Amino acid sequence: MDFQGSLFEAPASGVDDFDRITRRDLGQGAWLDVLPTWVPAPDDVLTTLVDEVPWRAERRQMYDRVVDVPRLLHTYMIGEPLPHPLLTAARDALSAHYADELGEPFRTAGCCYYRDGRDSVAWHGDTIGRGSTHDTMVAIVSFGDPRRLHLRPRGGGASVVVEMGHGDLVVMGGSCQRTWEHAVPKVAHAGPRVSVQFRPFNVF
Template identity: 30%
Template sequence: MNILTRQSHSDNLQLTLQQFNLPDANISLWPNWLTEPFSYNLQQQLVSQLSWAQDSIIMFGKPVKIPRQQVWMGDSHCRYRYSGTTFIPQPWHPAVRQLADNLSQFLQQPFNCVLLNLYADGQHHMGWHADNEPELGHDPVIASVSLGAARRFELKHRTQPWQLTLDLPSGSLLLMTGQCQRHWLHRLPKQSRINHCRLNLTFRYIEAVS
């Protein structure tokens, strides 16, 4: 792991960058990409203003409610299909659109859609998966912003005995690039002692089909 620091141009905070040396993946983490007050206010705004839904996915041929609430948001062409369900994007919320623009400028990477997941407490979770749907293209760039309760995030290599566990605090930015979605799985496990809400936004890019 390499740890670097640099000065933020926007808020004069010292941003810490942690880079992890992994086979078949590039993983970077900025634990304090957003300030605590901004993270708190943004979380409160989005939790109260978005149309959250506990969607169903197909497992073993049957619809199953996911153990969290979510919103799929983005440009109008950004339809997204996983686990047998097609998701139509909700229009951009102004605060999320601004966050996407800031993220694109910071990373020099375009983003035009985002999956927002709301975890009420530590019983809400997400199982092992990769963000490798065809719509996302070859070796997609996934940028994940966390708000609220700090949660444990786990990754494991598909074919080698490599694993990585990270704590994602409120305001953190996690970036997964390279061949990560081809060779690694990730999850947000249950944590019974967590009794506060966590909101996660994973920004992606989907090409418009002419």
């Protein structure tokens, strides 16, 4: 597998280390936490994700036709074991770190496999379930080639771009799913990337 790792790797310190996290206030009760190179030994996690997750392709209705979803998908539901122990540790560390703000643990892990630069996800918010009416969090851990996560406020305004590298963490919190949208656009060239999104119960 060929992918471009982070140019300047931070020392592996374990997923219980949140000292370097930075928060950006997006307004209207939304915020964004960013923590580069959070997961130690991300190469092994990426290999496990690519090789062992039961990836599936989906097709969806788009206006008057059915089209391929431009990425592979799988979701680990509540109680299902995750494919790598570091992912279990990451989910537990996130639940502990955000316990006071979130008030509940992260329960599910949605996985997206971006095979190359042609794979993408369009503008959307995670508003199926409680995200449409309540503040919540979605924690994204990225493995593989860097890709840019774009965010824009619903109704217009200045956008935000975060490049997610190998082992990086981004958490969208507060009203972000209701008041902002996010996307990962297509690019001319990119290697494999897997995004793991940890969510609380009934947030999609």
